[in-house]
Amino acid sequence: MGDPPPPIIPAYILIEPHPKDVGNLPQRIPLDQSTGCDDTDTRSYATNWIDIAKPYAPWRTLADFEYTEGAVKGLLKSDLIDFQLKRIGGDWTEGRSKISLQNYREYRHALTCATTAGVQFHKGTAEAKIWGETRKYSFFYRNPWEWIKTLLQDPSLACHSNWKSRKMFYSEGDHTERFVNEPWTGNRWWEVDDELPQPNPFAHCWLPLHIWLDKGLVTKHVKMFPIVLRALWLPSEIRNASGNGGGVFIGFMVVVTDPGDPDDRTDAQNYEWAQFRREIYQQVLETIFAALYRPACTGETITCADNVTRVFYPGFLIESLDMEEAWNFTCCRAGRANFPCPRCLVRQGMLGCLQKRFPLRTTQTMRRVVQQAQRAATATRKEEMLRGTGLHDVIHFMWNFRFCDPYLSVTYDLLHAGEMGKWGHHLWELTLKILRDLKLSSEATRIMGEFPRWPNLKHINDLATKDFTDGQTHFDILKCIIFVLVQILPPGNSLIPCTRALLQFRMMAGLKVATESRINLIKAFIRSYEVCCERVHEEYGKNFNFPKQHALVHAVDDILDKGSLQHATTRMGEGTHQEVAQHYAATNFRDVDGQISTRDEEQEAVARTRLLVDEFNAQLAKQQGQEDDAHTREEAAQFGVRGTGRTIPKSKLPPVDADNQWIFGSPLRHGDSRSYEDLYAAGDPVFRNFDSRLRAFLHQQFPTEYLTYEDKIEIEIFRCVYVTYQSKDDWTLCEDILRCNDNWYNSGPRRDCVLYNSDKPGLAVARLRALVRCRLPSKRVVDLAVAREMKHSNWRPRTSWDGCFVFSEEADLSFLLMDYVIRGALLAPVRPHSSSRSQANLHFFVDVVDGDMFLRCLNAKKHVCY
Template identity: 25%
Template sequence: MAQTQMFSTFQRDNLEDPPIPDTQPWVPFRTRLDFEVAELAHEAALSQPQIDRLINLLHRSKQDSESFTLRNYKDVRNTWSAISHRLTPFTKQIIQVPYDGVDQEFTLYYWDLWDWVCDLLRDPYIGPQFTFDNQCLSKFDGNTFVRFIDEPWTADRFWEAQVSVDHAKPLAFILYADKAKLSSFGREKGYPVIARIANLPASIRNGEVVGGGRVVAWLPIVKDDPSKSGKPKFTDFKAAVWHESFKLILKCLRLKRKHGGWVECWDKLQCLFFPFVPILSADYEEQCVMSLICGVMGKFPCPICLVPHDELHSLLDTWPLRTCRDSVRLLRKARRKTTKAKQEKKLKSQSLRDVENSLNLSKLLDVFRALCFDRLHTHHEGLWGKHLWIELQKWINETGRQAATMIDEGFAAAPRWRNLNHFKRVMGISFADGTKYEDILKLIVFVAHDVLDPEVHEQGYLLLQCIRAHLDVDMFAALEVHTMDTLAAGRAALGEFSRLMDKYMSESGSELKNWNFPKHHLAVHLFDDIEAKGVTRNFNTKPNEKAHRPLKKSYQLQTNFKQVADQILRADHWSLVSAWIRYRLNDLDDYNARKEASALGGSDLDSHADDTAPDERVTPRLESTGSFHIKLGSRQRISSINAIQQAHLKDPAFHQFHIKINHFLNTIPIITRNGHVALELGADTVTEFRYLQANFESMVDFQTSKDYLRCSPMFHNAPRYDSVIIRTQDGIIFGHLIFIFMCLVGDASYPMALIHPCDVPIPNGPLKDKHLGLWRVRAQPRRKSEFVFAESIIRGALLLEDRSQPGDFFVVDSVDTDMFLHTKLHKDSHMY
């Protein structure tokens, strides 16, 4: 049913009263202390001798009234095993796949997917977080309602599933598979399959707590045989082993695709659910296995559409989409051919393998529609990291050694920014981490703009334009919420990138074949995937790649390096059970705290005992300013204006500090309503702060975001003065923080900041600013520093100085998606 709500009251929080928690969630551990010690030992991956030593130490301590009953490692292990049955255990099964007429046996470990999701549906904490109905959400933009898409249930594929299961609820699974290197040198590998539930919000689904990603299978790995490797027959055999394994994994869901399955949920109500798999998250190589195409060497190497290999460089053309019906029909026709050569020829017409696809399941799973654009491997580690970046390095190195040095120096000089890697060198270094490639992409245009001269290095400069266009596409791909407008803008950015790349290929002499690779082409499907399945964080492989780390840790610290699958999976299951108990323990503690506060006349049981976010707890001593927007921290001693001037005699920004602050205060009506203000030079009226937290509403997802800003002469052994966006009477400007303080005026304190404004008009900027999408701002002379109220700071900003024009700075719009949209909307307006 369509609903219209005021945006100020719109919320998705579940308003149900939380259930009364289990008072002993640690059972069958004999006490809570037993569980917490075993939990700590498991999290630390302690060895058997270490656990025995820990237990001996605890027994020597009798200070706590709570009994400690664990005796040794064996007792810990037995108790873990006893409690593990609370959640769905894994199954071990042998599968057989023929090769040369002889059945080959492999061991498969897997969990029952249906039982696992039923565990979540029955959970009184996770169950209420599920969303079962499609939502078509729109936000009023001042003129009209604009649809926006974020979670899978706001996108088209979820709607299709719901329409097809009238009077029932769709239950959506996200599946990921990829090999993981367990040993340091990659000799020992595992093959986990990770599942997530698309009905849960991204904050839970992509997390590591109960309700987040779960290893649901451990696929067999076919050992390479030098005499067989690379041959089509052996490659088909490995694919057959994979699909035979997945057939077993999906069996429990396949049985319910026609009539669904009834589940008694957390609220004791029976609901009918129909499972389906709208998203397969995988890198390109794994997508080839899932779709059973021949991959890079095939005539049609895209797993989603039938683009010819020689047309992969073009991003503007569209090609017929692959369908399950066509692939099944083609395989049947090929197998009716009388010779192997004719069979192969028929299959090559769509680059398919002669293997039955276990992912072609009507209603449950359409493999070609479920495969998704993967931002991590396609953009950061693929098109950018392995191609555009290599190509740019070539042009820079050809320019000369000084050019490469300038790039490294530019990255080293870039101001530090939260969640952005800081590099001392990037040239000549190969990174294995996709996040590092992403962060290089975010800064490279701002660093390299003056290294490649458009008159001298015409092709290299054109490549830099291509990279800027690619950065725009990647930032649109990163948006946490998409509207129809941002989708249209993203498609336009992709078209501009394609146009510039076509120009670069034709003018640089670069052969087309060098750009005919799948990871160049796959962006064609990016925005269609977002419309169908929600934003890219729903199907990006990054959260799943992160899940490899604990598996590797378990291998290195909790196995004997023999028959490791059983040991790793047992440790992973214990981790899940441990998180399940910890979730309940935390809830019990909060419940008891609220109950105690209520008994003492404090807040009621439905309020939160501590609403402080985890990030706030680790910031320096926050000083409340009476506003949610701004918080100050890292308090220094109270001082006088005279002392501040004396401490900064060499800094022009502090010249006439006394006169300027009195003048500023006397321009504020609310301060001067009782007469003229005159702060005394020697009175202790100023308290310096070196940290500022700015809370602001993100333009992307309409949620509260935070910037953690520093204004300190020494932060981690280096000065750090961050930049900010400031709202003034004349408009919105950028500026650098110089001094943050609380000023005492009479009986009232006002949080203020001394800033170095960057608001000098620039009538005609360089042409390269337009070519490279650069937003240039120019700083006033430092002596023209200004005072502002801290409340006027909107958020932080990253400004990178133009080496070729000291005093000019570039607004780095790629630091996050909110800043990206800010610049896209206002760069060409008079607002800034």
């Protein structure tokens, strides 16, 4: 079973720099098993941190800093810190401690000195009049321009910064097409670079920012509203992380609490309250980002960490907001307005039309409407003008920023518009209702509980009995639910193709790289989804006329303009709520904004100092020649997977080649082929006639080995394998951990499946039954799997869907060289119908475990998708 991998057609990434990117020439980067689409400049720049005599300053000793670091991370209270320091300096150590801090006062003094080296918080105020009363609010914020300058002058980030846009192309054979991934590959950045001046003599560069705003619960009853800013000129793996160059907590938006019940107010009063909230909202944003206004309009000259002077223009490219915050941010009216979309002028009754285009909102047109409304002769005429575009009478803080448009920057959100929107609040609720009406809730829960386990896919045992609130769980349900519904709903049910069409769009829109062919498929999936929604509406009366449905209209433009939607999802900021909740728990629960701001400053101070200390130690070790010894390097080369640095436990039979795309783990038994057959053949079909079948297979694969009956074949059995493969999504290396265990965590057998190379058309799948390493008399080491082949079946469920693969598991066991394995695969069993036992070995192929698998299955279905 298995065939050699097909010949590799040379593939390249072509990079076309912007014409104003002086000095950079077009590049061609070959794609192989060790590269991907990361086009970041990898030049390195020397740092002078090694010259710092005390990288842990302002602390007197390294021990002082490390104690403070632990106390800050542990959110220790002042009385506990004081108690510990007094004991450490006294009875506990008898005066021999390296910690010189004596009490909390000294601890606080050193920490305060350290925080002053970073960008600190300031207090701002906002006020507006509502119903004859002036309401005032205070908030805390950082100066965003000061934070940006720390990034520009950070030596560790210099080699990762991208100052100019570029166009990226994927080329394979005679085929070439453009793709976008990072924001600097999108159309919008290229257009801004077109508008920027020519170098004179300094290069003029745009600094696009990603702003994230979301209100969340820090306790069951307390809401807070953090704002996070990210630098889009840094790669996503840096800006979306929590380390150096990652997103910064820039401040708090004011939570404007409604003093009454909206149902008790008139429409006019509700409008006044909404207007008031947006006025406060804009005042807060204007105060926070006031420092960016002058450099955004005229530019500011700064010498960066690479000793190159450039002129920078900060601006906003991506706004990650849920729908409510998008209305607040753009000063638009909410969902019941005549024109509820913050991006375009779509009428209320047309929100379900996904193939029609509507006039886009722009800074120029919206500002003109507000200015004309403010000059209207009567209040009635003013209201008519504002209602005609769904606006409030509020001046937007971003209208005077150069290269910024608050409406264009609102970006399709995979979380709130997708998993929590169209699926979680609409199709999923409809699904639950249908299951309850048909009395199938228990059956659906039982089938979902039997769904096979897979990494990064939640195993859900309480499908219909729990109210799920997080987006990731909803996404995991969306991935699995079709394999449940198809087995219990009546034939031809419209909900199944509708759910599948939405999932196809979500999988394709969530890829890290969007090529032209993938963009065309996204458009096709949106068309298919709209048709399916019409069928669901006819069958169940479901109304799809809501704003998050309409958001699909803008998804493709967002990808083309700003890069992959992965960079704009609000999911990446959800961890901020957890951090704020931890800080909140350490406060006295009064005037908490200031206390949380202080704790965030402290955490950044110790993180910054830790970076300096670690860099100092690394450079010092390098100078002194304290590198890993030869034995350690040899072990790393033998057991490490490229790019991971992981160490695999030693086995009796070590691999002959450390460069394989697989590594066996969890060794079980060691022996020879005949002893295994003698010991286990009676109870395990894997080892029946094992020795003779193994010799026949090895002779077929390696005829020059000349194995005789007397030759001993040494073998070792393993229970898992790490398979490295090149992702079809972004052409980078990924890894699957596959199990072949008779009793996995005492929950019964777990035997995962693999994709492998075959000369037969379509997907080739097999289920692992044993992982075997053989050492032949010639000392050749061979890794292979004993597996059951999964053959394509002509059987189809009562309601089929686009991309439905069904496999039948064969009874015979055969050998498969690990050289032919591509990656892991997930198959869900088909539950046999009471009148048909022929379904006992049938399985649905789950093609939505990740983007790579989705693309492989699309192309297996003859979709042309690069």
